[in-house]
Amino acid sequence: MGQQEVYTFLKKNKTRWFTSKEIANRLTSSLGSVTTCLKKLRDNSSVSFRYPNKQGQGKNFYIYKFRE
Numbered sequence: 001m002g003q004q005e006v007y008t009f010l011k012k013n014k015t016r017w018f019t020s021k022e023i024a025n026r027l028t029s030s031l032g033s034v035t036t037c038l039k040k041l042r043d044n045s046s047v048s049f050r051y052p053n054k055q056g057q058g059k060n061f062y063i064y065k066f067r068e
Contacts, residue, residue: 001029006037010047010066017063019052038064 009027010018018026024034041047042062049062 001027001033001037003037003040005029006034007041007046007066010064014066014068017050017052017065019061019063023064038062 005027006023009023020035020038021031023038024031027034038047038049042049046067048065048067052061052063
């Protein structure tokens with residue numbers, strides 16, 4: 001499981017936001033490896049990410065989308 005697989009998955013699904021758990025399930029990969037890949041993609045500004053609600057409160061997770 002590499003960054004390219006996660007990046008390609010998000011690129012194929014450009015219009016939808018995903019949690020790391022949803023991405024891991026769709027790619028049949030471990031949550032840990034997907035989370036690591038997403039962190040690297042975030043650091044490179046390759047993907048868009050935000051908190052799932054407007055206030056940024058609640059559960060501590062991001063949702064991700066392909067950055068165009």
